[in-house]
Amino acid sequence: MSYPADFKYTKEHEWIKPDGGTATIGITTYAQDSLGDIVFVELPKPGTELSAGKTFGSVESVKAVSDLYAPASGTVTEVNADLNTHPEKINKDAHGSWMVKIKLKDAGELNSLLSAADYEKFVAEEGGH
Amino acid sequence: MSPVETTPAVRKTALNVAHRQLGAKMVDFNGWDMPVEYSGIIAEHVAVRTGVGIFDVSHMGDIRVAGPQALAAIQHISINDASRLAMGQAQYSAMLYPQGTFVDDIIVHRLGEHEYLIVINAGTREKDFKWVRDNMRQFDCVVENLSDDFTQIAIQGPRGVDVVQKLTDADLAAVKFYWVTRGTICGLKDILIARTGYTGEDGFEIYIPSDEATSARVWNEVLEAGKEFGVLPCGLGARNTLRLESKLPLYGHEISDTINVWEAGLDRFCKMEKPDFIGHEALKNDKAAGLKRMLVGLEMVDRGIARDGYRILNSSGEQVGYVTSGSYAPFLKKNIALAYVPPELAAVGTEVLVEIRNQGVKARVVPTPFYKRPKKS
Numbered sequence: 001m002s003y004p005a006d007f008k009y010t011k012e013h014e015w016i017k018p019d020g021g022t023a024t025i026g027i028t029t030y031a032q033d034s035l036g037d038i039v040f041v042e043l044p045k046p047g048t049e050l051s052a053g054k055t056f057g058s059v060e061s062v063k064a065v066s067d068l069y070a071p072a073s074g075t076v077t078e079v080n081a082d083l084n085t086h087p088e089k090i091n092k093d094a095h096g097s098w099m100v101k102i103k104l105k106d107a108g109e110l111n112s113l114l115s116a117a118d119y120e121k122f123v124a125e126e127g128g129h
Numbered sequence: 130m131s132p133v134e135t136t137p138a139v140r141k142t143a144l145n146v147a148h149r150q151l152g153a154k155m156v157d158f159n160g161w162d163m164p165v166e167y168s169g170i171i172a173e174h175v176a177v178r179t180g181v182g183i184f185d186v187s188h189m190g191d192i193r194v195a196g197p198q199a200l201a202a203i204q205h206i207s208i209n210d211a212s213r214l215a216m217g218q219a220q221y222s223a224m225l226y227p228q229g230t231f232v233d234d235i236i237v238h239r240l241g242e243h244e245y246l247i248v249i250n251a252g253t254r255e256k257d258f259k260w261v262r263d264n265m266r267q268f269d270c271v272v273e274n275l276s277d278d279f280t281q282i283a284i285q286g287p288r289g290v291d292v293v294q295k296l297t298d299a300d301l302a303a304v305k306f307y308w309v310t311r312g313t314i315c316g317l318k319d320i321l322i323a324r325t326g327y328t329g330e331d332g333f334e335i336y337i338p339s340d341e342a343t344s345a346r347v348w349n350e351v352l353e354a355g356k357e358f359g360v361l362p363c364g365l366g367a368r369n370t371l372r373l374e375s376k377l378p379l380y381g382h383e384i385s386d387t388i389n390v391w392e393a394g395l396d397r398f399c400k401m402e403k404p405d406f407i408g409h410e411a412l413k414n415d416k417a418a419g420l421k422r423m424l425v426g427l428e429m430v431d432r433g434i435a436r437d438g439y440r441i442l443n444s445s446g447e448q449v450g451y452v453t454s455g456s457y458a459p460f461l462k463k464n465i466a467l468a469y470v471p472p473e474l475a476a477v478g479t480e481v482l483v484e485i486r487n488q489g490v491k492a493r494v495v496p497t498p499f500y501k502r503p504k505k506s
Contacts, residue, residue, distance in 0.1 A: 036154070036366070037171045039457040040434050040464075042486075058486065060434055062170040062457050063366050084432070 009119035035061040074102035142187035143344035159252035164364040173367035174459035181286035182363035188251035196270030225408030280344035285332030329375025374500035426497035433490040435466035
């Protein structure tokens with residue numbers, strides 16, 4: 001698995017790609033692989049306030065329900081509605097299938113998140129191999 | 130003082146290594162280390178509906194009952210009428226507590242004049258064996274726990290018959306659904322081959338010796354024979370969605386020690402005209418008292434997936450029932466569930482709410498089974 005170096009990662013397996021004062025959020029390849037076939041996503045509406053570390057939606061595979069945790073605080077500006085009808089796209093390309101775009105409240109919050117290298121190390125330990 | 134922690138050892142079937150070699154995702158299922166999926170639940174599910182899939186179901190238990198009073202003993206502990214079984218025939222049945230609730234659901238196979246094989250669930254193996262043994266003491270028969278003697282492989286789907294026929298000299302065309310035969314399979318003599326399963330499809334379950342080498346060899350030969358039919362190894366994930374689409378009950382979900390036969394809607398397997406069986410009296414009284422809840426099929430109307438244990442609400446937001454099993458249905462491509470609701474909400478077409486993350490999400494009662502396999506032309 002390769003994790004883009006310009007993304008930051010959470011221990012709950014979300015990625016966030018900052019771009020100036022805004023950022024794009026999704027779940028990692030590791031997350032989609034552990035979930036299995038994804039069949040449902042529930043995402044917030046534009047305008048929703050996210051706060052770092054709090055749930056902002058959920059993703060469900062055939063087998064399991066998993067909460068989504070905001071990697072950073074901010075206001076939702078855009079939602080990838082395509083995932084409502086094609087949630088399986090997350091399995092095919094997790095790092096390309098963004099879920100929400102937000103206007104960052106405090107770009108400094110991102111400093112506490114994991115780098116690609118740290119995240120890779122983290123999932124290697126969590127996966128036990 | 131602190132209580133002594135006892136961690137029960139995780140149990141493995143003889144095919145554990147084979148599953149890992151195939152890259153299966155493994156999970157703890159009732160204390161068993163079992164494959165939940167290999168290539169993906171949806172692909173595995175669809176393979177069984179349209180072609181063939183194979184499952185390791187060795188964690189299921191097997192109890193042999195034999196002797197002059199074997200039939201009487203079976204009749205005493207089960208709700209279906211085993212006296213109707215011809216030699217080589219099998220039937221779905223259940224064992225009840227005196228209060229009419231479930232010990233487990235079972236399949237009873239008549240193997241000989243006075244010989245039966247009861248197949249039981251993995252999670253209830255020890256409880257079931259003890260129940261059978263204790264309640265058959267008064268009968269002239271032997272009760273043996275053969276659970277560890279067999280590796281049980283299920284070959285399921287419309288092409289299952291083609292796969293198994295390649296590996297056996299037994300004439301499978303002569304074996305009807307819910308009948309068994311014996312034959313040589315993969316060079317092993319006198320193997321029990323049952324046309325049974327838990328997927329809602331045609332299929333077979335074969336009972337081979339449980340040593341690791343034999344088990345892995347047969348498993349691989351079945352996979353090889355199935356290649357031309359697109360066979361996939363299938364895990365417990367697909368097994369669950371397949372049985373849910375077909376409304377086959379699962380112990381601990383649709384049936385349990387607090388649910389009775391009438392509530393579960395298993396009336397057609399319960400032969401009250403039998404003079405007696407454990408639970409008979411209670412069921413008679415339950416029937417007279419009327420039903421307080423019924424098992425129904427739900428299809429989600431609004432976006433959302435009902436999951437096991439979610440609450441069913443009425444239009445005022447009060448809890449009136451609960452979901453026993455719920456999932457995305459990979460073949461029907463719908464979100465479906467089984468749930469217990471009061472009789473007044475059980476009619477097809479009734480709308481109820483399923484509580485999903487503190488929201489009442491609309492669902493509708495639909496006819497069951499959700500999926501019924503097409504009749505052979």
